[in-house]
């Protein structure tokens with residue numbers, strides 16, 4: 001495998017990891033707020049807190065890893081995205097900052113502040129919307145590149161159907177992934193009331209996820225026919241995604257094997273996300289940056305790969321420990337520890 | 338001063354870093370203090386120290402959160418505001434930035450475990466062991482980021498041929514001449530500042546509410562640790578000055594208002610300077626600058642006049658340097674007195690003036706961190722990569738930096754205010770005496 005392909009695969013895997021863990025976190029914020037206003041808080045917030053408290057910082061690192069790695073492996077992306085994303089990027093950071101900080105303030109500091117919880121819930125939906133614009137921009141058509149100057153065409157972005165279809169998909173997916181996970185988590189905790197609520201949510205958001213994905217395809221055909229054609233060529237990836245979606249929904253509907261159900265959801269997004277990524281290649285930013293053209297020099301690239309492998313050897317056992325203590329320890333989840 | 342996108346980018350970078358470094362410093366230093374307290378608590382089976390570790394850790398979660406979110410901001414801003422710099426530097430110095438994310442990962446995972454497993458292990462030492470990866474993770478992140486900054490001061494490990502970076506050696510870039518002294522000084526000053534901040538809070542409570550044994554133990558612990566780290570900081574600072582004399586003489590010369598290359602150079606403390614470069618109102622220590630630069634009064638110190646005018650850093654960094662050094666001396670002095678008083682029964686180490694002196698030392702140490710960084714960063718001007726790329730060649734061309742600056746300033750204002758109020762509330766509502774009885778019933 002060539003260096004650039006290894007690089008982009010590693011980054012894409014981490015972005016996928018972020019997609020899953022962050023969706024759980026973002027959606028949980030929304031559900032926690034919903035529970036507060038619908039006066040069902042006593043049931044759900046305990047559950048959500050038990051999961052989120054120990055892991056939210058780890059979630060953030062997935063994101064940091066992705067963008068630091070992207071600039072490391074493909075330094076040219078810094079130049080184009082850097083200029084283009086100043087405002088959307090800043091808005092994204094500010095929302096992330098508010099969310100992270102107020103989560104900590106609310107959770108460790110003054111309990112029961114509905115205002116903090118509102119910020120936490122609202123940002124959970126706004127952040128995916130803001131971050132997804134980076135993917136939208138990567139499809140091309142939103143930058144004006146003249147000699148040595150990159151100008152971001154904000155108006156195009158706000159009036160593009162493609163851009164909006166991506167935003168909708170991002171928000172719906174967040175709610176769907178999060179609800180599926182929390183259903184499973186509630187099931188492990190043998191907390192039937194929460195399980196009931198979350199199960200309803202995961203069924204509620206399942207159909208919209210598929211509709212929103214189709215919308216994105218339709219809009220993509222208009223916006224970037226080349227990418228659309230590439231996606232059609234690997235249709236089986238998206239087909240598999242749909243199959244896993246159906247299995248997941250079936251299991252949740254039947255109230256069976258919630259754990260397997262969540263793994264199916266992860267696979268559903270895995271195939272859709274990697275299908276999207278593979279058909280996007282060789283471009284990182286259409287049509288200016290390709291992975292071959294922007295990859296870092298070979299010495300640095302090799303060093304990064306070596307560090308990456310060493311880093312994984314360190315991280316995987318640590319992550320395993322974290323999950324064993326907080327995710328798979330039935331007593332902890334039930335609140336006995 | 339013109340508010341173009343270069344200037345605005347500098348202002349935004351500076352604001353973010355000045356805000357981030359407060360939390361980053363605590364992020365590096367406080368785990369050490371927590372680990373020491375828990376260690377003593379288990380070793381001596383003393384519930385005071387155990388409670389201390391617990392309460393410090395609880396406050397720490399708040400500051401870490403702000404450190405993480407502002408760190409994420411600066412990480413992205415580096416790419417957003419300095420795209421050309423990142424494009425070039427990315428080829429050479431991406432390695433430590435990448436490794437830093439692993440250090441964050443490592444620390445975040447074990448911090449998560451540490452905070453939620455206080456009572457989960459039968460053997461208390463197992464819980465203490467968790468502090469080791471946290472300390473390693475946070476100190477390593479300081480190490481990695483500081484190598485990047487060192488590289489900006491002493492770029493090496495590559496060549497530029499026809500505008501292309503070639504012959505890249507990432508290890509040489511990381512371990513450049515600025516790295517050893519800089520890393521040592523940054524790490525030591527973080528440990529020191531954290532100890533003094535914790536000491537200041539404790540001293541304040543003793544003054545206000547007649548502290549108990551719990552507070553007295555806390556103050557003794559933080560003062561002894563603070564003294565050791567302050568000595569380390571001063572030693573490392575001395576190494577940094579010697580490094581500057583050898584490798585970056587223009588920064589030292591600007592900081593010392595030293596214009597002519599000469600032996601037996603005087604050290605100038607404070608004072609004022611006019612347009613013609615005449616210094617007045619200063620305290621002058623004959624020959625001391627030469628001593629600072631090379632351990633002997635005969636050392637020749639290169640003067641600022643050797644450098645072209647447009648490559649000279651601004652002269653006001655002199656005050657930053659002096660304030661930093663004076664605060665360093667003050668901290669060493671106040672912690673030293675306190676320790677002497679502990680051992681000399683004749684004196685009372687709990688007397689009011691001394692305690693107020695300790696209260697002041699916390700915020701002062703944090704100011705020294707800021708002054709030190711401003712000195713180091715402004716002293717690098719006009720370069721972003723010393724000798725290779727100037728700041729105005731590196732900045733974004735976007736016209737929206739002003740809006741971004743306004744948004745971020747607002748954000749830091751809000752975060753800062755909430756962070757302080759939440760911390761105060763958190764500890765006021767739960768006094769240690771009550772918690773001690775609840776957790777460790779006699």
Ligand code: HDD
Nearest residue numbers: 519522523526571574575577578662665705706709710713
């Ligand atoms: C508690 C904080 C603190 C204290 C008391 C001191 N310093 Fe410092 N100093 C720093 C915190 C700091 C810093 C924030 O960590 C800096 C900024 C950049 C760096 O490398 O370290 C720094 C930079 C810095 C530099 C510039 C290094 C460079 O740009 O490469 C020098 C020469 C010194 N210091 C020297 C001293 C001396 C002689 C001190 C005498 C006691 C001293 N510092 C006390």
Ligand code: HEM
Nearest residue numbers: 347350351354355358482485486710711714715718721728
């Ligand atoms: C955390 C402590 C730090 C503080 C308080 C700080 C402070 C500052 C200040 C005041 C400036 C503006 C200089 C001017 O406009 O004259 C600046 C610029 C800058 N700093 Fe730092 N800095 C810190 C650490 C770092 C580190 C570790 C890096 C390296 C990764 C870094 C990278 C930069 C860059 C790229 C600029 C913009 C270019 C320039 O103005 O020179 N800073 N910083």
Ligand code: HEM
Nearest residue numbers: 060061064361364365401404405408409411412441479482
């Ligand atoms: C002297 C300067 C700096 C020090 C000592 C420092 C140290 C730290 C520490 C200790 C944390 C994490 C808080 C924690 O997890 O405990 C942190 C967060 C962070 N810092 Fe800094 N930092 C410095 C400057 C910078 C600069 C210049 C950058 C930009 C490249 C940066 C990037 C980050 C990022 C991205 C995070 C968030 C990591 C996460 O999500 O866990 N830091 N920093």
